[in-house]
Amino acid sequence: MKRVLTNDPRSFKDEMVEGFLAAYGRYVRRVPDASGVMAVGAPRRGKVSVLIGGGSGHYPAFAGTVGQGLADGAVIGDIFTSPSAEQVYRCTKALDGGAGVLLSYGNYSGDVMNFDMAQARCRDEGMDVRTVIVTDDVASAPRGREEERRGVAGDLYVFKVAGAAAARGDDIDGVEEAAQRANAVTRSIGIAFAGCTLPGQTEPLFTVEPGKMEVGMGVHGEPGIRTADLLPARGIAELLVDTLLEDAPEGAGSRAAVMLNGLGSTKYEELFVLFSDVNRLLRERGVEVHEPLVGELVTSLDMAGCSLTLMWLDGDLQELHDAPAATPAFSRGSLELPQETGETISAAPTSSAAATDAGGDLSESGAVALDALERALGALQDAEHELGRLDAAAGDGDHGAGMVRGMGAAVEAARGGGGSAGQVLARAGMAFSGAAGGASGALYGAWISAIGQSLGDGEKPDASAVHRALDSSLASLRDIGKAKPGDKTMIDALDPFVRSFGEAVGGGALLDDAWRQALPAAEKGADSTADMISTRGRASKLGERSRGHKDPGAVSMLYVLRAAGDALPKK
């Protein structure tokens, strides 16, 4: 149902983090100047830190499991949206106790892009940062392609093992290796009976026909990979158990930790009914069930459904699984809460956005760039609802809101300093990524920044300079996003636009003429994306969600290109 406990959907995440910190200050505190939380007493000098994270909407994942013996920190994105690379960077930096930081998160393209960018930046600064991506969802890719699978509730087991390894003093190699071992033997499968509704929206992301259920759903409100007839609890138990046992990793022993996770509005009493059947079946099939967890551990707002996770245990994994932990939402065994030492270990993060502010007033081209950004913001605001609707058909419905948030931050950053078009765009792009988060945020921000960097501080860039900037930024976009034309991403509008623009410039057209002549090519790409979403919407993304980043990016790109064209000086 509709999220009603809100003030303004735009400030939802910030207020949520504030409330979380107010409630659980005995476990966690805020990462200074970042959208993240860290355990009281973290980082400890000489101890590896484990940083988890991703979008919010999954509580107690991820912030609710930060504390002694588990994660040292969590970086927090907007609802179902990856945190930005800037935020991941700041949290990683804050958690470095000199022994390295392990980043661990579920396998989604937005998270992978943003965490990878942050890892690269931290490594550039000399930190030892490693990554273990959780890939437990057996429904999202077949055997043999395990690394393409999404991360769902198995996240918690992998994070627990990593946190316990770090707590017992393993070095960064050991912590990374333990987390990898845990991920390699963790398998999940989920089912859903109804989609969830995002803050500020009135309709759920998807609905399920009465008498049906979705099998293999994700935790971002994605529907399943197939629809099946609804079964009674014991039929569902059989489906879940058999699916996981068929996919048991090689060399799995006979003992497994078992988690039956509710997604939000499938409640505890039902989960226990289901668990009575799950437990019986596992025992019948020779599995020794170890310390089960039945509850809400990785949720998806008020989505109805559940998932079953097995982590196959060996001696060391069991020791790490059983080790004590004390966090706001997950505690095990005996562990006193630590006291804050007051000591600050890590250096303040370097601000990369500030470095691109040349100071002083906007130049003539800088003013054009600001105007283009402002017009783009206006166009995106007008189209926010349409973009959200298109995105809901293909994903989680947040594309419009994310674009408005990102472009709003870009405009603010542009206004907040002086300089040329190149300098304005370079800092606007960084602000975009920082505010929007997610795959779109990473890609749009990187694209705008790359244009700025290519334009540099040159005044009055002509059509050729703009073409070079568009061309090189498109190349870096492909490099980050791995998307090709036809993958139904922003590339589908941008690539034909850039080619058409290049042809016009080659034919001698001036900047604003060339821009106008290239727009129909972008329109064609955007229309084809919109059509595809409307007609094939759901089917088109199945099985691709973990690697691709399908969204109506081609449509929003068209709005941005049109608005930017209106800002260009008339010949």
Add this chain to the structure above:
Amino acid sequence: MKRVLTNDPRSFKDEMVEGFLAAYGRYVRRVPDASGVMAVGAPRRGKVSVLIGGGSGHYPAFAGTVGQGLADGAVIGDIFTSPSAEQVYRCTKALDGGAGVLLSYGNYSGDVMNFDMAQARCRDEGMDVRTVIVTDDVASAPRGREEERRGVAGDLYVFKVAGAAAARGDDIDGVEEAAQRANAVTRSIGIAFAGCTLPGQTEPLFTVEPGKMEVGMGVHGEPGIRTADLLPARGIAELLVDTLLEDAPEGAGSRAAVMLNGLGSTKYEELFVLFSDVNRLLRERGVEVHEPLVGELVTSLDMAGCSLTLMWLDGDLQELHDAPAATPAFSRGSLELPQETGETISAAPTSSAAATDAGGDLSESGAVALDALERALGALQDAEHELGRLDAAAGDGDHGAGMVRGMGAAVEAARGGGGSAGQVLARAGMAFSGAAGGASGALYGAWISAIGQSLGDGEKPDASAVHRALDSSLASLRDIGKAKPGDKTMIDALDPFVRSFGEAVGGGALLDDAWRQALPAAEKGADSTADMISTRGRASKLGERSRGHKDPGAVSMLYVLRAAGDALPKK
């Protein structure tokens, strides 16, 4: 939404308990031969035990908070239905470690009746059993009538204090007194946005218009005591905080434990948004917020809404609040799980139902009684849906299902032995109470048993003997239920029936004639209850839920009386 993870709604509770025990056997085990769970290692010789309970549908309340440092056991009723007196008795008996047992539960008429009957029986057997009823819901009765208030999420605080007092070795006087002190300073207020849906039903218990919210809702799916315009989170925070501060108990200090409890589908992220405002307001108003809890602690299946609870602390209450605990769903501080000793302290419960089986075959009158019960069961099965619908308008919609369950057990008990009508009815009534639970179960069962006891082992009771039995059983019913004619309970059909029956008998009518002549009086009472529910349904029960036991009992009574009449020997 609909509960889909079920096998058969009738076995829902048993499968739920089985799954719970399978999942959390490291904390709890089954109370032998009873619908309840007890902490591993409980009872401890010489330690007071705390037994909590009530209907299910509120997880983690109540079974999820059984364990070291909190409750020693929980007796588990069907969804939103009090456990029967027999079940409470068995659990109390199992938990007696020789130092007494404190019973603590929320103030609902069904629970009060059943726990009180069990307490009386235990005291008869020489156990020291005390009761502290939780009355934290400020919306359900005004100041000055605090003892009439319902128990909602404040349950957890009172149970925690009682459990901690018992764990530190307080004697039964001390544990009782601590729990009373906790209850006296605990205040809650709730709001709801949508009702929940019971297993086996397709519609929620109530709905809330868009843009509205219910203020002062209960935890059994009851709607609120008033409907208000939906407010943004900060407006709701103000409403909740101000309501509780206006109702602060005399002598309340400045420090309070604070719990923001989600009812089921209002999710954690929203609760944190709300808590950021609640926390700010409490601080602004001078309240020192102590170790808040934000989460799902006392739920109502998938009801949408939340409640705010304050427990005003003094030094001792804070010590008890802060003491360690380790239970499936609530842990605090350091506490190792105990090992099972294998020692059994308490004596097996005495079975009161077995005592009424005279053995041998049914006599002629016994066969009539069995026939009457079987016909009543058939009539109730036919009417189950209608009774449920009527009950949903006034309460939680389980009256039809409870009556069928109770009468089914009564028929089985009747068939399971021999004897006269009196002996058959005496044991059938006990079985009814044991199976049905709730207020109706307690009342119907007591009524049937009382008729049986009055009839005794006499064969062929005549109209006068039946009138004496009806008259005395009506008196004991009033005694247990405290309901008067006009209170819209089963009494409204039964009382006029018994009076009319008495007049007919006084006029010389034979048994089946007198019965037939009296039925119209029962019909009138039943019709008036049904009308009242249909037309004023909701309003009629407001503020009375904690003491009364309004349900369509007059309607089911009519079905029972009609069916019984059909079984009577024709003159």
